[in-house]
Amino acid sequence: MVWELGSLAIGHELLLPSPVSVARSLARMVVTGEFWSSIARSMSRILLGYAMGAVGGIALGVLTSRWRAAAAFFAPAMSAVKATPVASFVILLLAWIRGANLSIAVSTLMVLPLVWQATHTGLGAADPQLLEMARAFGIGRIKVLRYIVLPPMKQQVLAALRTALGFAWKAGVAGEVIAVPSGTIGMHLYNAKVYLEMPDMFAWTAVIVLTSVLLEKLLVFLSRGGERKK
Template identity: 25%
Template sequence: MDKKRIALNIAAPLCGLAAFIVIWFIASAAIGVSIILPSPSETIVKFFALFAEKGFYLAVGRTLGRAVLSFLIAFVAACLFAFLSKLSLFFKKAFAPIAVIMRVMPTISVILLVLIWFKSNVSPYVITFLVIFPMLYRVVTDAADGVDPALLEMTKAFRLSCGKRFFNFYLPEMLPPVLTGASITLSFSVKLTVAAEVLAFTADSIGRYMKQTSAYIETSKLLAWTVVAILLGFLLEGLLLLVKKLLVRRYHGKQS
């Protein structure tokens, strides 16, 4: 059963990816103009050519750093505000409209306002934080509210300290949903960071190179940079899901 599930988990995504590439190839051949839609092979050639370009590794490293740092700051802030919301019902009710406004505010509005208020090298951090913070806050608060009330009553009956309650009961129950939501948000932070870099024309960034290739209508190179950004998102999401699996196995004694 496990072998069948593993085979399915590998084969199904590969089939989906193959179908996407075939459709892309057919569409490119039908259009017949590489400047509009280059073929997958052209894009792959440009993708590998990027590794030899001056500034490639610096741009990738700095974009990755911006995305990860913005995520970490937002995650810590979300955990702090969720903790305060759990401690105080008044704080939770007072902060609720602010969280909703941040969550439903159009992303493009956030980007344009931040570009007015901050310099280009700071804008990607602020934009990514403002967009993903309310998402992470919702994830953490929902996870905290989802802890079994009967379990909490038991901890009170045994008069366990706050530390023991958190590490022995809250944390094991909250880890799976929090890390699942965080992994999706982390990959989304790469997407946001690159978008912010494009509009801010941030130095030493994937977004800046995308903007330049777009200006020169180098479509195949633009798609190659897009592949780089996608791979970064996949990498970060995969790493966090791996961390989730290891932590859940540690606390629950079984595989997630």
């Protein structure tokens, strides 16, 4: 309602398109194969980067929580990665990576430090009294890991994975907007901006937001399913 009123007040589709024209634009897009293939292309690459960042972050977190030297080596690098703006990453990476694979690298770098930190701190969050109890009773390493070490870590890592998913998605699309690989959401967003197709730009933005929310809901659903199975 506010949007519609604002659009009417401005009276210029180039500055603020009305919700109706955005909806019309979206309706025109969703019936094309290009729309779905673009989403699939962007999503597959960004999710691949997300998975690589998640697996790498967990592996690195295990490594740094076990060896202080590894922590001393990787912690500053992770802080630097976390502090670097997405745009800087994209421009730097463009020198080495082809446009199509850029979103994979960008989303990996977004996810890696978040998941690393959650794993690193989560592994150190095990209750020392329970660890001592396990030592006294001679409970085996696998059981200690499963029942004492992993539960507190799991909560932290799952929270990080949820946050990282949104980051990866937004950063991945931002990377596509700069690198403009063909047949991706980022390319459509870029073209809409260049050709001043404001309803299309708003429609693609809505698609990005909606997809991000759906992916996060899916992750929450999957993690709850995993909890129930346990």
